[in-house]
Amino acid sequence: MALFSFRLPDIGEGISEAEIVNWHVAVGDRVEEDGRLADMMTDKATVEMESPVAGTVVKLAGEPGDQVAIGATLVVIETAEEVVQPVEPARVAAENPGVDEVEETAVTPQDRPAHGEPDRPVVAERNVSTPEAVAAEEVPKDHPAATDAASARERSGVLASPAVRARAKDLGIDLSQVRHDGPHVRHADLDAFLRYGSAQGYHAPNVSRARPDEAVRVIGMRRRIAENMAAAKRHIPHFTYVDEIDVTALDAMRADLNGARGARPKLTLLPLLIVAICRTLPDFPMMNARYDDEAGVVTRHGSVHMGMATQTDAGLMVPVIRDAQDMNVWQLSTEIARLADAARTGKATSAELSGGTITVTSLGPLGGITTTPVINRPEVAIIGPNRIVERPVFRGDDIVRAKLMNLSISCDHRVVDGFDAASYVQAVKRLLETPVLLFAD
Template sequence: MGIHTIKMPDIGEGIAEVELVEWHVKPGDTVVEDQLLADVMTDKATVQVPSPVHGTVVSLGGAVGEVMAVGSELIRLEVEGAGNASSSKGSGRASSLSSSAPDAVISAAKSVVVPDSKPGPESAPETTIEVGVRPMSERGDAPRRDAAQPNAAAPGAAVRKAGEKPLASPAVRKRAWDLGVQLQYLVGTGVAGRITHADLDAYVAQGAYTAVATGRGAAYLLRDEETQVPIIGLRRKIAQRMQESKRRIPHFTYVEEVDVTELDALRERLNIKWASQRGKLTILPFLARAMILALREFPQINARFDDDNGTVTRYAGVHLGIAAQTDAGLMVPVLRHAETHDLWSCAVEIKRLADAARNGNAVRDELSGSTITLTSLGALGGIVSTPVINHPEVAIVGVNKVVERPVILNGAVVARKIMNLSSSFDHRVVDGMHAAEFIQRIRGFLECPAMLFIE
């Protein structure tokens, strides 16, 4: 038997290090050729690492969440034959890790939690420090209850099933209310489990609760648990990107309200006629079209700023990033050459990209290279937002929810559908006047939707 060492593979594109986001094996597991060993994440996407050989896992080279250099030891397998590693480095299941791995990582059984959920950064393990409900009376020198005594249930642990009403007379209920005692936590010693005054006296005498005074005299058990959630995988990448964007880019946000009554009426008419054949239209394809037309007049906004080299690259094609919320976190798939799409093909592609991001099927090229981003929270869009620019872009257009409001139109008060655009710009390369004019141009297209189809 020999030892076969698998190194962290070179993902390409000049990537020097990756983050280990999930193990699919643990020491002692038998693996076969092409079986998945681990998921690693680059700046762009999650990559799955398969085994090139049959063997038995000896040790793991890193913990979930660890950033590992390309070429460092990922895993050791015990294989038939000589293997590719010297026996002096250790053989068998008790061998130590190579020098490229941290000494603290002994084995997956002790240091790596392997979730049962599907692969991906959304399955990052959560480490719970303490769970349960602990009354204040259990702190310090407060009296504790004897588990052998009546009414000595675990702190905060109901003695009845959810929805089961405790039996007690009106007088006992009123007295419990005045004392701030929740009858759900008492064991009744009366007939059919009825809670008596004696049960209530015993519960209070044992110091089984601490009253937290409120205006009505009620008391509540204080929850004292803490949960630590490791920031790894996609969530770590999002945190790094957002921090980098706010650190590097001096944001300013411009908000404008748009009357989308006519636009929404047009969208509904188009859906009535064409939805069964071409698919349903949302408001996003219209917004994308308005942005594309407006960017022809403001090419400095369809750009990426390399602040290390001090250069701005302007793009003739619009590679539109569509911010999509996934279970793993925010992702920005890219609609390349959005200017070549009509409303329906734009809608189909936006849906396809969003679904691919949510299902974890988006490829690397679909998650990079955007030149401007469109973000929307749909019905949760609120009134105003301050979106963070997708670095190294110089602008992001944010969409707030559509609300029906009274508006004075031609001297009369009428109901109109109003939507705010909350958009952020890089003040180093986009002047406030140009940003305002850009948004006003988008507004003009949306308020007079016929203009969207005139070249």
């Protein structure tokens, strides 16, 4: 066993130190030759450091955020056999004045001087600075290793370590299309190719991200949903009206109610919206109705059986809140939670999933800017609140921050006229923008 000190090389012209951004190894980890060690950041770029030897990491220079000087030890690795340390460029230049530019070359045991010969610095000029080039000079041309190395270079046209070649093969990357600053392709060059290759006009990876086609039978609940939606769009001439509502005061009141709720469930805006819908329906009876188009009869209901569109693993289900007009916000909140849980766990009864007279559908925090919901046939209207956003609005000559929400309503044009739908939404809007009226008799 021997210890090998990997010193931080000069990774940029004029750079005296680099910051540790991220470690890819920890003390005790096994690292292979060309394995990733760390990401180092200079004021110009982030560079990935790779191990020149295989072994076990025994020491790291510091933590992410620490600065390491060029030439200082970055990682100490325990190797299976002794490895001669890389030669420092400054010392090589001093001892070899005839050589203008040198690069560090990892020296393997077979490169060490024979017994009895004095130690000497190993200098690699630019044209033989890579391990592949060194190996090519020292291995006889008829040796199998030389044949394999030459074959690899002919196939790719570029120099790269076996680990880099294997990774490129797994990713389907043609090494000849990968840009690299040094004499051979490194892991960092592959990473840059994957991140920026397409944007920089490089050749795209040969790996397709397409998944295999999957045939899924439309059965059970999904088939019923498909049939109901198709029938609704086929038989009902839909139209959608959207209006913007300032819910600043409503949301503030909701927060106040939640602050004093005690053991009662936490309120969302949905129970407050349902109260507003129920309070305005007596003046617009054509909205709370069911249309039997085969019999040609519209039934205007006196009670509000509020359908509540609920997303489940099986698909969209619509449990019904019975006699919603007789419930306060706390009762509505409790019933909403109970029915939603029953639908999602598959415990909702057929009675709880039928008999609605008007439906509300909400995407919750997803919201969206506006929706055009599909009517739950044979009902004639469906209401959809959208996401609340904060925007500046004019109040007289002042500009103030307000919470705004679009409210959508889709109606059956055979039964509901556009004027009626717009008038109804305006009535709901007045209650929501003056929320104290929700609790007035």
